[in-house]
Amino acid sequence: MIYLKSIVAGLVAVFSVAVLLFVGIVSYLLVLASKEQGAGGIGWDPVSLVRPGPMQIVMAVFVAGFLWEFRRASR
Numbered sequence: 001m002i003y004l005k006s007i008v009a010g011l012v013a014v015f016s017v018a019v020l021l022f023v024g025i026v027s028y029l030l031v032l033a034s035k036e037q038g039a040g041g042i043g044w045d046p047v048s049l050v051r052p053g054p055m056q057i058v059m060a061v062f063v064a065g066f067l068w069e070f071r072r073a074s075r
Contacts, residue, residue: 006070013065014058 002070002073005073006066009069010062010064010066013068014062017061018058
């Protein structure tokens with residue numbers, strides 16, 4: 001049961017960070033777009049999300065959430 005709760009905590013951490021990151025990026029792009037009047041569009045590459053760098057960050061967040069809950073539940 002400890003492992004299941006720890007896995008769920010890790011997944012919750014990943015989704016929480018993903019939502020916060022998404023809101024932050026959208027807010028930043030909206031502010032940036034309002035400053036750049038008539039200069040064209042602001043683009044980004046969604047394929048860049050599956051490169052090794054972001055996946056390592058996702059794994060690090062999952063491991064941090066997993067270990068946090070595992071330590072708490074083990075006591």
